[in-house]
Amino acid sequence: MEPTAKQERGMTRRQFASCTAAAAAGFLMTACGPKRLFDMPRDRLRTLIRDMERDYTEKYGTAVTVADTPPIPGVKFAYALDVSRCIGCRRCVYACVEENNLSRDPQVHWIRVLEMDKEKGIDFAHADPYYEADKVPREKHFYVPVACQQCDNTPCTKVCPTGATRVDPDGIVVIDYDWCIGCRYCMAACPYGARHFNWSEPTIPEGQLNPNTHYLGNRPRPKGVVEKCTWCIQRTRAGRYPACVEVCPVGARKFGNLLDPESEIRYIIEHKRVLVLKPELNTMPKFFYFYGT
Amino acid sequence: MTTLRQFSRFVAGSIGLMLRGPAVYWVWVATLVALVASGVAAYVTQVSEGLIVTAMRDQVSWGFYIGNFTFLVGVAAAAVVLVIPAYVYHWKPIREIVIIGELLAISAIVMSMLFVLVDVGRPDRVWHLIPGIGHMNFPRSLLAWDVLVLNLYFVVNVVVVTHILYRAFSGREYDKRFVVPLVLLSIPLAVGIHTVTAFLYNGLAARPYWNASILAPQFLASAFSSGPAILLILLQLLRRFTRFEIQQSAIAKIAELMAYAMFLNLFLHGAEAFKEYYSATEHLRFTQYWFEGLDGHRTMVPYAWTAVSLNLTAFLLFIVPTTRNNWITLNLGCVATYAGVYIEKGMGLIIPGLTPDTLGEIYEYYPTITEVRVAAGVFAVGFLVFTLLLKVAVPISLGEFQSDRMPEADAATAPRGLEPAPAGSAMSLRRTDH
Numbered sequence: 001m002e003p004t005a006k007q008e009r010g011m012t013r014r015q016f017a018s019c020t021a022a023a024a025a026g027f028l029m030t031a032c033g034p035k036r037l038f039d040m041p042r043d044r045l046r047t048l049i050r051d052m053e054r055d056y057t058e059k060y061g062t063a064v065t066v067a068d069t070p071p072i073p074g075v076k077f078a079y080a081l082d083v084s085r086c087i088g089c090r091r092c093v094y095a096c097v098e099e100n101n102l103s104r105d106p107q108v109h110w111i112r113v114l115e116m117d118k119e120k121g122i123d124f125a126h127a128d129p130y131y132e133a134d135k136v137p138r139e140k141h142f143y144v145p146v147a148c149q150q151c152d153n154t155p156c157t158k159v160c161p162t163g164a165t166r167v168d169p170d171g172i173v174v175i176d177y178d179w180c181i182g183c184r185y186c187m188a189a190c191p192y193g194a195r196h197f198n199w200s201e202p203t204i205p206e207g208q209l210n211p212n213t214h215y216l217g218n219r220p221r222p223k224g225v226v227e228k229c230t231w232c233i234q235r236t237r238a239g240r241y242p243a244c245v246e247v248c249p250v251g252a253r254k255f256g257n258l259l260d261p262e263s264e265i266r267y268i269i270e271h272k273r274v275l276v277l278k279p280e281l282n283t284m285p286k287f288f289y290f291y292g293t
Numbered sequence: 294m295t296t297l298r299q300f301s302r303f304v305a306g307s308i309g310l311m312l313r314g315p316a317v318y319w320v321w322v323a324t325l326v327a328l329v330a331s332g333v334a335a336y337v338t339q340v341s342e343g344l345i346v347t348a349m350r351d352q353v354s355w356g357f358y359i360g361n362f363t364f365l366v367g368v369a370a371a372a373v374v375l376v377i378p379a380y381v382y383h384w385k386p387i388r389e390i391v392i393i394g395e396l397l398a399i400s401a402i403v404m405s406m407l408f409v410l411v412d413v414g415r416p417d418r419v420w421h422l423i424p425g426i427g428h429m430n431f432p433r434s435l436l437a438w439d440v441l442v443l444n445l446y447f448v449v450n451v452v453v454v455t456h457i458l459y460r461a462f463s464g465r466e467y468d469k470r471f472v473v474p475l476v477l478l479s480i481p482l483a484v485g486i487h488t489v490t491a492f493l494y495n496g497l498a499a500r501p502y503w504n505a506s507i508l509a510p511q512f513l514a515s516a517f518s519s520g521p522a523i524l525l526i527l528l529q530l531l532r533r534f535t536r537f538e539i540q541q542s543a544i545a546k547i548a549e550l551m552a553y554a555m556f557l558n559l560f561l562h563g564a565e566a567f568k569e570y571y572s573a574t575e576h577l578r579f580t581q582y583w584f585e586g587l588d589g590h591r592t593m594v595p596y597a598w599t600a601v602s603l604n605l606t607a608f609l610l611f612i613v614p615t616t617r618n619n620w621i622t623l624n625l626g627c628v629a630t631y632a633g634v635y636i637e638k639g640m641g642l643i644i645p646g647l648t649p650d651t652l653g654e655i656y657e658y659y660p661t662i663t664e665v666r667v668a669a670g671v672f673a674v675g676f677l678v679f680t681l682l683l684k685v686a687v688p689i690s691l692g693e694f695q696s697d698r699m700p701e702a703d704a705a706t707a708p709r710g711l712e713p714a715p716a717g718s719a720m721s722l723r724r725t726d727h
Contacts, residue, residue, distance in 0.1 A: 035421070035427060035428050036428060106345065112652060114652060114653075123653075124651070124652050124653035125575055125578060125649070125653045126653065127652060127653045127654075129652065129654060146652060155497065155498065155499060158433050158434065159433075159434050159435065159436065159496075159497075160430055160434055161422055161429065161430055161434045161436035161437045161440065162421040162422055162427060162428055162429065162430060163428050163429075163430040163434075164421070179418070179421055179428070180414075180415065180418075181413050181414070181415045181418045181419060181421050181422065182344075182413050182414020182415045182418075183409075183412070183413050183414075183436065184354045184355060184412075184414070185434070185436050185493075187351065187354040188354060188355060188494075188497055188499070188500065188646075188647070189497050189499055190499060190651065191498065191499035191651050192651060192652070193351070193352075193650055193651045193652045193654075195351075196351050197344070197351060197354060197414065198343070198414070199343055199344050199345040199349070199350065200342060200343035200344075200345035201343060222415075223343045223414070224343060224344065224413075224414025224415045225414060225415060226414075281498045281499065
């Protein structure tokens with residue numbers, strides 16, 4: 001018995017020493033290593049993602065996957081919206097809510113459909129986002145849906161004090177929800193009202209969570225951080241269309257690879273009358289509006 | 294080791310001083326503590342429920358907190374109004390009270406940093422800002438710049454004040470080679486903290502109301518009138534309740550400087566209003582929202598005109614020598630300046646900057662009770678810090694609190710003082726027996 005006890009004590013001491021060493025190494029790695037999710041080496045990111053999956057699965061009672069699909073080389077996304085086709089039905093708004101796990105209460109909408117007067121043209125000062133109509137489109141009106149314009153010259157990432165948001169190589173402006181401190185400077189800087197804050201704990205009713213998520217996109221967000229449209233990063237990086245493109249009943253929404261000369265998006269930019277919102281601000285959006293007819 | 298022992302005596306003695314005072318002092322401290330408690334309670338609700346308990350929303354994403362932050366950075370910067378003439382021009386009457394200005398700057402910085410802290414959605418992650426431990430987006434983000442300069446300014450002021458007071462406590466002159474460079478550094482830093490804060494708004498092309506290059510100069514002008522307004526009232530209180538000697542000429546001089554600063558402030562506002570109204574572009578809507586209301590939304594209009602009238606009144610009271618030398622009109626002018634600049638630079642800067650929002654929507658922001666309680670709590674913390682600092686600094690400056698004569702012993706003895714240095718001999722804080 002005597003030697004065993006000694007051995008046990010020795011084991012304990014050794015265990016204690018190795019635990020301390022591991023803790024110290026862990027601390028050093030966290031303190032000196034990369035802090036933002038998008039700086040992490042792949043294996044460390046995977047570990048963190050497994051934790052996320054476990055937490056979300058437990059919280060929402062459904063098997064949640066969190067993808068870390070990187071940008072596809074040679075792809076830069078762009079979006080085009082046909083103003084002459086859009087009927088203002090807001091199906092895109094609600095498809096986005098479901099796809100991207102947006103808070104139902106309080107309501108968060110990444111897409112804002114503005115009703116404008118045909119007489120005035122695109123004029124934000126007289127736009128109405130709260131139009132209520134029995135039937136759309138209403139006479140003498142047209143509709144301009146606005147979400148993140150995925151700028152190339154981004155006012156929002158420039159001002160972020162902690163570098164929690166950036167433009168990924170495929171052109172999508174992403175946020176690290178675990179690094180954002182919620183100062184809302186980006187919201188003051190965005191000229192398109194594209195950034196939304198979680199003013200309280202976001203709520204998604206049971207059974208309504210979309211379990212296919214991406215760590216930079218539609219995974220559940222905490223209270224007190226900023227979120228925004230990511231062009232359905234969980235879909236588009238896997239070769240699918242964003243939910244709003246798929247749901248649009250009139251085919252007003254087009255999406256594709258700006259670097260592919262054969263893409264539909266390139267055809268539109270080269271052949272249609274295209275415009276961007278607030279061009280005087282030089283934000284260089286990759287979201288184009290056009291008149292298809 | 295002796296220094297260490299001496300310093301711990303200084304700290305212990307200072308705490309002792311803070312714990313002794315007449316009934317009025319305790320009533321004042323108790324009121325502040327009650328306000329802090331109410332603020333903490335409101336803040337706890339805010340943290341647990343989220344910022345939804347404020348009136349801020351996506352359309353107006355900054356409000357009362359950030360307005361107060363901006364105003365207080367100005368108050369902190371205004372300490373240089375005193376430092377410049379005192380140290381650069383050796384103007385004696387102001388030299389004696391410069392330490393009060395620095396204490397005010399310290400308290401104002403504490404408040405402004407607290408206002409940023411209560412505004413962020415994730416206070417638990419504020420360490421993300423610290424370079425090394427976190428990741429600071431420097432030099433691209435102006436907010437990163439602001440965090441750096443505010444902290445630097447805070448540290449410089451704390452170091453200078455502690456050094457001067459500790460040396461006076463020990464009955465020694467302060468170290469010129471140490472203090473002079475730091476004081477000289479604090480002058481550009483003070484201008485810097487306010488310029489950087491102005492640039493924080495100025496750099497946002499999305500918000501035309503802020504994206505005007507007049508913003509930084511106008512910030513400085515309004516700061517140089519509001520900061521001294523608080524000091525003037527304070528100096529009169531000190532003169533009345535302590536044996537602190539403050540010459541009338543110093544007060545008159547500060548009031549005169551304030552008149553010029555207020556003139557500049559009004560002039561710059563006028564220049565901006567002219568540009569907006571004469572050119573009447575779509576950017577006019579923000580100015581209109583503030584001064585006239587927009588599409589029937591008129592919540593801010595009474596505040597706008599109150600601020601203009603208060604500022605004009607203050608300017609007239611300070612520019613006329615008779616009224617700036619009369620103590621009633623002088624104090625009226627101070628209150629008018631303080632209130633006028635507070636409205637104009639708090640709500641008057643932030644709210645019309647964000648209303649209408651970037652897509653043209655008008656959301657009328659008006660702070661909730663929770664926001665007012667949290668803000669009152671932050672102000673109470675600042676006033677408490679300031680009160681406690683003064684409680685130590687005044688007796689030291691009067692020579693009543695020194696290492697060789699702890700406070701109890703000297704009630705009846707003659708004052709020893711914070712004596713202005715003879716002209717020409719740079720600065721020295723000497724003990725002299727009158």
